[in-house]
Amino acid sequence: MGTRDCQHICDESSPAVGEAGKTGEWRDTFPAIDAAKCLPVRQNKPSCFLCWLYCPEAVISKTVPIQINMEYCKGCGICAQICPAHAITMVSEESFSLDEKG
Amino acid sequence: MARKVGTRMLDGNQAAAEGVRLSRAQVIAAYPITPQSPVTEKLSEFVEGRELDAQYIAVESEHSALAVCTSASMVGARTFTATSSHGLAYMHEMLHWTAGARLPVVLACVNRAIGAPWSVLNDQQDSVSQRDTGWIQIYARNNQEIIDSIIQAYRIAESVYVPVMVCYDGYVLSHTEMPVNVPGQQDVDRFLPRYRPHTILDPANPKNYNLVTLANPRINAEGVLCHGYIELRFLLQEALQNSRKMIIGVGKEFGEIFDRSYANMVWQDRLDDADVVMVAMGSLAMEAIVAADMLREAGHKVGVLGLRVFRPFPKVDVARALKKSRLVVIFDKNISYGSEGATCSEIKSALYGSPVRAVIRNFIVGLGGRDVKAREMVDVVNKSLSSMKEGDLNKEYPEWICDI
Numbered sequence: 472m473g474t475r476d477c478q479h480i481c482d483e484s485s486p487a488v489g490e491a492g493k494t495g496e497w498r499d500t501f502p503a504i505d506a507a508k509c510l511p512v513r514q515n516k517p518s519c520f521l522c523w524l525y526c527p528e529a530v531i532s533k534t535v536p537i538q539i540n541m542e543y544c545k546g547c548g549i550c551a552q553i554c555p556a557h558a559i560t561m562v563s564e565e566s567f568s569l570d571e572k573g
Numbered sequence: 574m575a576r577k578v579g580t581r582m583l584d585g586n587q588a589a590a591e592g593v594r595l596s597r598a599q600v601i602a603a604y605p606i607t608p609q610s611p612v613t614e615k616l617s618e619f620v621e622g623r624e625l626d627a628q629y630i631a632v633e634s635e636h637s638a639l640a641v642c643t644s645a646s647m648v649g650a651r652t653f654t655a656t657s658s659h660g661l662a663y664m665h666e667m668l669h670w671t672a673g674a675r676l677p678v679v680l681a682c683v684n685r686a687i688g689a690p691w692s693v694l695n696d697q698q699d700s701v702s703q704r705d706t707g708w709i710q711i712y713a714r715n716n717q718e719i720i721d722s723i724i725q726a727y728r729i730a731e732s733v734y735v736p737v738m739v740c741y742d743g744y745v746l747s748h749t750e751m752p753v754n755v756p757g758q759q760d761v762d763r764f765l766p767r768y769r770p771h772t773i774l775d776p777a778n779p780k781n782y783n784l785v786t787l788a789n790p791r792i793n794a795e796g797v798l799c800h801g802y803i804e805l806r807f808l809l810q811e812a813l814q815n816s817r818k819m820i821i822g823v824g825k826e827f828g829e830i831f832d833r834s835y836a837n838m839v840w841q842d843r844l845d846d847a848d849v850v851m852v853a854m855g856s857l858a859m860e861a862i863v864a865a866d867m868l869r870e871a872g873h874k875v876g877v878l879g880l881r882v883f884r885p886f887p888k889v890d891v892a893r894a895l896k897k898s899r900l901v902v903i904f905d906k907n908i909s910y911g912s913e914g915a916t917c918s919e920i921k922s923a924l925y926g927s928p929v930r931a932v933i934r935n936f937i938v939g940l941g942g943r944d945v946k947a948r949e950m951v952d953v954v955n956k957s958l959s960s961m962k963e964g965d966l967n968k969e970y971p972e973w974i975c976d977i
């Protein structure tokens with residue numbers, strides 16, 4: 472299958488989820504969440520959400536508990552750095568099986 | 574104020590500026606450099622005097638000049654810039670960018686030598702050095718061809734979405750007046766429709782252009798498999814390969830409206846019976862006609878092949894034009910150091926696999942403004958004729974017309 476169906480003659484894309492492909496494939500470290508430490512979970516109400524605020528890919532949900540869209544998370548680790556409760560740890564992709572990632 | 578239509582005495586820079594005015598360029602950005610400066614001075618006068626409804630954007634460098642034209646083209650404007658020599662070299666990065674983005678910018682290159690050492694005089698090293706940037710290159714032999722080529726350049730560029738460089742020799746043409754027929758605005762409007770962009774940067778429909786493009790194709794959010802980097806490069810090459818037909822077609826249509834046909838990739842003078850062919854590009858192709866007259870008087874069957882389009886290189890047209898030749902003498906106002914003149918390499922490449930078995934001689938001439946006289950061209954053709962030997966088709970390196 473070739474790219475002849477693509478009508479663009481220069482590189483062109485529209486801002487949309489997935490326009491750059493599944494960027495989750497770029498990831499080599501994985502944000503593992505320890506829900507017991509996450510403030511919204513501990514307080515059982517929407518709060519903190521610094522990870523949501525700082526995520527450059529906007530792949531973290533503002534929910535209790537937070538959820539990360541692993542199809543597009545590039546594994547940059549900013550969420551782990553910013554989390555005041557140290558609830559997120561970056562771990563090597565290989566050390567996690569797909570099942571564990573959920 | 575309506576400009577005088579019909580035959581006027583114009584130098585090459587004025588002819589270029591008139592061509593841009595008639596083409597109704599909307600954004601002009603340029604940085605002055607000898608011998609290009611009068612083109613932009615004239616255009617700024619047109620804009621100031623409201624003879625041309627355009628934005629004239631003053632910039633601090635040639636790199637910025639082409640960046641402005643590229644950006645303006647991206648939002649749908651017809652654009653123009655002009656430069657020479659070091660200015661064109663400074664544009665190098667943006668030349669790649671404009672072609673890669675497939676934007677139909679038109680640039681006038683007033684051919685000038687490149688330092689070191691400094692020279693403000695003519696040769697074609699500047700534009701020949703940019704041959705691999707993906708631009709179409711058209712060379713004018715005289716001032717009439719400058720104005721006509723600028724007008725055609727917009728039509729070609731906006732049809733195939735490849736930028737076009739119109740090249741003409743500094744001083745020899747740029748500062749030399751000759752009679753030029755200036756077309757009427759209505760006829761040019763009939764010939765040159767409005768610019769229709771292949772895509773347009775518009776806040777109402779936000780898009781990303783020419784971002785980091787990965788090696789492999791990717792599926793976008795709409796499920797379409799999009800080109801990777803190499804596919805986009807393939808498409809640019811394909812556009813240049815296919816542009817020959819458009820260049821000839823546009824030249825033919827120009828002839829129908831303006832009575833001066835450009836339905837060719839090369840200029841042919843007396844090639845029907847010629848077994849000796851002189852090849853040159855730009856104004857030197859006119860001087861070669863004078864030399865051919867002299868050689869004809871001496872009884873030689875000499876013709877001239879003038880290279881009008883250097884990119885895409887007209888391989889088929891050249892091979893066909895040289896079909897009957899026994900000796901081909903190629904004059905280059907450029908040198909690919911360590912090899913030979915650029916047009917010589919191209920011509921040899923065009924002849925590979927063809928039945929032509931002509932002796933080929935390459936002369937490097939006119940660098941840094943050294944005058945090339947018809948008499949000197951005659952001398953080297955005579956020298957080549959007398960030294961022709963069976964089987965000695967090719968020399969490893971070029972010969973020079975210089976005093977060393």
